[in-house]
Amino acid sequence: MNIQILPDEVASQIAAGEVVERPASVVKELVENALDAGAANIHVRVADAGKRLIEVSDDGCGIAMEEMQVAMARHATSKLRTADDLFHIKSLGFRGEALASISSVSRLTLESKTADEAAGARLLIEGGKEKSFEPTGLTRGTTVRVEDLFLTVPARLKFLKTDSTERAQIDNLVARYALAYPHVRFQLEQDGHNGLMTPGNGNRREVLAGLYGLDLARQMIEVLMQEEGMELDGFISPIAITRGTRKDITFFVNGRWVQDGALSSALIQAYHTMLMVGRFPAAVLFLNLPPESVDVNVHPAKAEVRFRHQDQVFSLVQRGVRRALMASSPVPGIQPPRWNTYQPQPPLVSPDWQMASELASEESALPEESPENLPVLPPQSEFSAGILPLLRLVGQIGATYIIAEAPDGLYLIDQHAAHERILFERMMDHPSGGLPSQALLQPEMIELSVPAARLINEQIPTLVHFGFDIEPFGPATFRVRAIPDLLTGIKPASALQVLVEDFEEDETPLQSQREARIIARVCKRAAVKAGQILTEQEQKALLLDLEKCRSPRTCPHGRPTMIHLSIDLLERQFGRKGAR
Ligand code: ADP
Ligand code: MG
Numbered sequence: 001m002n003i004q005i006l007p008d009e010v011a012s013q014i015a016a017g018e019v020v021e022r023p024a025s026v027v028k029e030l031v032e033n034a035l036d037a038g039a040a041n042i043h044v045r046v047a048d049a050g051k052r053l054i055e056v057s058d059d060g061c062g063i064a065m066e067e068m069q070v071a072m073a074r075h076a077t078s079k080l081r082t083a084d085d086l087f088h089i090k091s092l093g094f095r096g097e098a099l100a101s102i103s104s105v106s107r108l109t110l111e112s113k114t115a116d117e118a119a120g121a122r123l124l125i126e127g128g129k130e131k132s133f134e135p136t137g138l139t140r141g142t143t144v145r146v147e148d149l150f151l152t153v154p155a156r157l158k159f160l161k162t163d164s165t166e167r168a169q170i171d172n173l174v175a176r177y178a179l180a181y182p183h184v185r186f187q188l189e190q191d192g193h194n195g196l197m198t199p200g201n202g203n204r205r206e207v208l209a210g211l212y213g214l215d216l217a218r219q220m221i222e223v224l225m226q227e228e229g230m231e232l233d234g235f236i237s238p239i240a241i242t243r244g245t246r247k248d249i250t251f252f253v254n255g256r257w258v259q260d261g262a263l264s265s266a267l268i269q270a271y272h273t274m275l276m277v278g279r280f281p282a283a284v285l286f287l288n289l290p291p292e293s294v295d296v297n298v299h300p301a302k303a304e305v306r307f308r309h310q311d312q313v314f315s316l317v318q319r320g321v322r323r324a325l326m327a328s329s330p331v332p333g334i335q336p337p338r339w340n341t342y343q344p345q346p347p348l349v350s351p352d353w354q355m356a357s358e359l360a361s362e363e364s365a366l367p368e369e370s371p372e373n374l375p376v377l378p379p380q381s382e383f384s385a386g387i388l389p390l391l392r393l394v395g396q397i398g399a400t401y402i403i404a405e406a407p408d409g410l411y412l413i414d415q416h417a418a419h420e421r422i423l424f425e426r427m428m429d430h431p432s433g434g435l436p437s438q439a440l441l442q443p444e445m446i447e448l449s450v451p452a453a454r455l456i457n458e459q460i461p462t463l464v465h466f467g468f469d470i471e472p473f474g475p476a477t478f479r480v481r482a483i484p485d486l487l488t489g490i491k492p493a494s495a496l497q498v499l500v501e502d503f504e505e506d507e508t509p510l511q512s513q514r515e516a517r518i519i520a521r522v523c524k525r526a527a528v529k530a531g532q533i534l535t536e537q538e539q540k541a542l543l544l545d546l547e548k549c550r551s552p553r554t555c556p557h558g559r560p561t562m563i564h565l566s567i568d569l570l571e572r573q574f575g576r577k578g579a580r
Helices: 008-019 023-036 065-071 081-090 099-102 154-159 163-180 206-220 263-272 309-328 351-360 416-426 450-458 459-465 491-507 511-526 536-547 567-573
Strands: 040-047 053-058 107-113 120-126 129-136 141-148 185-190 191-197 221-227 230-236 248-253 257-258 283-288 392-397 400-408 409-416 438-449 469-472 478-486 562-566
Touching: 008 099, 008 536, 023 053, 023 099, 023 141, 023 163, 065 107, 065 120, 065 129, 099 107, 154 185, 154 392, 163 185, 163 191, 163 206, 163 248, 206 230, 206 257, 221 511, 230 309, 248 263, 263 283, 263 309, 283 309, 392 536, 400 416, 400 536, 409 416, 409 536, 409 567, 416 511, 416 536, 438 491, 450 459, 450 469, 450 478, 459 469, 478 491, 562 567
Parallel strands: 040 185, 248 283
Antiparallel strands: 040 053, 053 141, 107 120, 107 141, 120 129, 185 191, 221 230, 230 283, 248 257, 392 400, 400 409, 409 562, 438 478, 469 478
């Protein structure tokens, strides 16, 4: 073949592949346009999961008749003039691609009227070609009707998921935008059925149910943190409610929905040690940053952004979320006296709800429930971080587990994991003066590999804080004079080696996270081991200390410290109650 410049139509269709991946992406572009037009009401109508019809009407500023045709052209936009504008952009659109792309792969009708015009106009485009353009009587605003999506590229239809999945994508998308723009009234209709409808009164919690259902919406924790021109607000799930994937984590940056793995990680890290491994929170968080500190032009669908001060942004998310979580969970010290701490704690979420939501999420990693009559593991919700009831020691089994009784049933406690948790919280809470350390009889020289030495070198202040007395002594050699009290009996070289390994694995950018990891490591080394016989005294002390923890139900690495067999469960198991 010889070289030719592609006809505009073909170029548009190719470009459309990036912007219009599925029906929900059309909805996204059209809703964004309506928001940019300053609409107070946005009405979305969909038929056949968006394959037959997607219609978005708004009461925004409208497009003047003489500009309607040009609006449909590629790279036609009213939102930006120079490339420099990209760094002060306040609108959601700026690429001038959406209408051109969508109309190149469908039959698109654009109807619009501005406030100044007596009448509006209707423009019909099919597969990128203008079919008709005529004046027509309309009220102010714009309606874009997209019929027969992928008409010109039918192969794309084969890449769509099931109708119910595509429909759910649209539901979720509109709900997310409704949350981000609570002052706009949204109405969504799919195949003639009313879906989400929001009051537009600015109250986000009222909108929340559209995204998460009433149950979770009620329990979501509010986040609010402001700092140096940056603001974080929104909602996060309590610790007791988790998901099998990250799909329920949503971030908006300056009003724009973005998919950003790093932001999600910052959120997940804030739940660090409070969630089981492989479980994720649900969250909708809104970040507002100075426009010039965000690069929005990274992705054709505008789904990614780049931050000028990435670490600051992550740290804001992490601390904001952490603070909200801490404020929402019971804090030791303001507990009622011990003898009446017990309150029956029904699971925050019924297992049915959990199941239903898991089934609804396609990529759910949750395995099927165990065989019929052996539900050995309690439902997820029972691993809530809530305070423990008063525990009465029964004894130790296998030199590994401690059995305790409480008014709400039986607790099987993993002594190692529980001790790790106790030490972890003790160290985390320690005042900044540094942790007690144990001087070595003789200073010890430890030689490490060069990369390991570099890692340790960077972390010396932290190590000192945690009770190491350590100083560089040559390029890759350190002199250790003291180690943390907790590590007494462990060889300094091996203690340090363990920490180095942890630094190497650690890809998190945040220092605070590193510190927590170091502590978790130290605790792991220092905690009683499985297989260690404990005296009755020691077992009782462990239970008492565990009761004082803020998050007694998981170890610092997120594994459960205990299994709770409730009276209810026992009764069911023994056939005393219910139909199994
Ligand atoms: P972009 O949003 O990136 O500018 P689009 O292709 O989505 O590009 O839209 C092109 C132009 O058409 C917009 O810049 C805007 O001027 C106009 N437009 C599109 N939709 C609407 C709407 N709902 N109300 C008013 N103007 C609109
Ligand atoms: Mg647009």
